[in-house]
Amino acid sequence: MLSLQSNTHQSWLLQVAGNLNEILVDHAHCEYKAAATAMSIMGTYVDHRDLVVAMTVIVQEEMEHFHLVMKILDERGIPFRKQRPGHYGRELNALLRPHEPDRAVDRLLVSGLIEARSCERFSLLATHVDDRELSSFYSSLFETEASHHSTYVRLAKTFASDEIVKARLNELSAAESQIIGRGNPLPRMHS
Numbered sequence: 001m002l003s004l005q006s007n008t009h010q011s012w013l014l015q016v017a018g019n020l021n022e023i024l025v026d027h028a029h030c031e032y033k034a035a036a037t038a039m040s041i042m043g044t045y046v047d048h049r050d051l052v053v054a055m056t057v058i059v060q061e062e063m064e065h066f067h068l069v070m071k072i073l074d075e076r077g078i079p080f081r082k083q084r085p086g087h088y089g090r091e092l093n094a095l096l097r098p099h100e101p102d103r104a105v106d107r108l109l110v111s112g113l114i115e116a117r118s119c120e121r122f123s124l125l126a127t128h129v130d131d132r133e134l135s136s137f138y139s140s141l142f143e144t145e146a147s148h149h150s151t152y153v154r155l156a157k158t159f160a161s162d163e164i165v166k167a168r169l170n171e172l173s174a175a176e177s178q179i180i181g182r183g184n185p186l187p188r189m190h191s
């Protein structure tokens with residue numbers, strides 16, 4: 001259902017277990033970036049009514065998530081601050097084809113894959129993190145992020161045929177697995 005071609009390696013859980021505060025700060029950045037991406041996609045394709053409505057819903061939900069993470073940061077006395085970004089988003093965005101409608105398909109599918117990976121990782125955190133507040137928070141996000149994944153894939157199909165979208169999703173998903181599989185020394189939601 002989530003279109004991912006690999007499962008997260010155990011080493012990621014070990015990496016984040018000792019760095020949960022840093023993961024929380026990164027998580028806040030992820031929610032903000034997810035809202036900004038949806039806003040940007042909406043701005044490019046304003047004449048696609050269905051897309052515009054769907055993006056406004058995603059922007060709102062991601063900003064709600066952002067506020068929830070900020071509340072947890074505040075309660076724990078963790079300052080929200082700039083962080084060096086990992087390689088994941090940059091490398092995925094480098095895969096976008098330059099010309100329309102291919103670019104629209106790729107932007108939507110890459111966004112959908114990021115949502116899918118977030119989902120997979122939230123469910124891992126929900127199961128493995130000892131901190132009860134955090135594990136229930138991560139499990140509460142799963143459903144919404146899964147619906148964002150489906151929305152992005154559905155919208156990609158308004159720019160190309162089902163077969164074309166399916167084939168491209170397969171290619172991008174294989175690339176996503178390679179990118180996430182390389183890991184990153186910085187503990188991040190997508191390291």
Ligand SMILES: [Fe+2]
Nearest residue numbers: 031034062065
């Ligand atoms: Fe979110």
Ligand SMILES: [Fe+2]
Nearest residue numbers: 034115145148
């Ligand atoms: Fe999302």
